[in-house]
Amino acid sequence: MEAFFWVVAIPATVSAVGVVMMRDTVYSALLLVVHLLAVAVLFVLLNAQLIAAVQVVVYAGAIMVLFLFVIMMLGLGRGEGVKEKLPLQRPVALLFGGAMAILLGVVMSQTTIQPVAGALTPGDVLAMGGNTQVVGRLLFSDYLLAFEVTSILLLVAIIGAVVLAKRRL
Amino acid sequence: MVPVANYLILSAVLFTIGVLGVLIRRNAIVIFMSIEIMLNAANLAFIALADAKGSLAGQVFVFFVLAVAAAEVAVGLAIIVAISRQQGTIDVDEINLLKW
Numbered sequence: 009m010e011a012f013f014w015v016v017a018i019p020a021t022v023s024a025v026g027v028v029m030m031r032d033t034v035y036s037a038l039l040l041v042v043h044l045l046a047v048a049v050l051f052v053l054l055n056a057q058l059i060a061a062v063q064v065v066v067y068a069g070a071i072m073v074l075f076l077f078v079i080m081m082l083g084l085g086r087g088e089g090v091k092e093k094l095p096l097q098r099p100v101a102l103l104f105g106g107a108m109a110i111l112l113g114v115v116m117s118q119t120t121i122q123p124v125a126g127a128l129t130p131g132d133v134l135a136m137g138g139n140t141q142v143v144g145r146l147l148f149s150d151y152l153l154a155f156e157v158t159s160i161l162l163l164v165a166i167i168g169a170v171v172l173a174k175r176r177l
Numbered sequence: 178m179v180p181v182a183n184y185l186i187l188s189a190v191l192f193t194i195g196v197l198g199v200l201i202r203r204n205a206i207v208i209f210m211s212i213e214i215m216l217n218a219a220n221l222a223f224i225a226l227a228d229a230k231g232s233l234a235g236q237v238f239v240f241f242v243l244a245v246a247a248a249e250v251a252v253g254l255a256i257i258v259a260i261s262r263q264q265g266t267i268d269v270d271e272i273n274l275l276k277w
Binding site for chain 2: 009010013017020021024025027028033036037040043044047050051053054055056058059062063066067070071074075078079081082094097098101102104105106108109112113116117119121122123124127128129133139142143146147150151154158161162164165166168169170171172173175
């Protein structure tokens, strides 16, 4: 398991760096697919099979198609110009980004994590019918209100996208 | 067993890469993809902690984050298309209509 973590974590990090560094937007989008798939594998390693499947279908499938569609439609293959409007933007960004990484890393590695009361082991979840069943049951009982609000949010997003992208209403 | 701190540090690294993407790049679509990386890093932290704590609430939360991300992408890309039509560019340094 330990080795498998690194086999997935390193491509996830490298492809994320690639997304940011690539001059060609299409390459960025394709590297983002690699990144999302790698993170989906990490989800499987963490016993979140449903979320991993949703990640592949919704993110790597639907959202990335949307991205590539817009990139192709606008014809944005070429990179941006070299002209900098803010001269120190890059070094300052790297400085503060590095500071934030160190801060986050220290906090993340220092915290001790206690299991909650009534913690479920992967075996318990399997006995209750499997990850998908248990998460689905939670979604439609304890989190039903949030679930319904999400459906309204998606409706608003559809209407908003149509209104914004339409040339003339 | 991989310690949960590994996942949390990976999540922090990925989040930082996303932040750097937003700060350094000027192509609106790449900035958008960097935001997706950040959302994914947060999701990874959620799932890692859900696994460590033995609670499935974290997985349900990630489900909602995915839904919000999908909505955000649809509206955001529509805005980018509209801006590109009107301004002829999606370089965020060129789009300064609301800047004083």
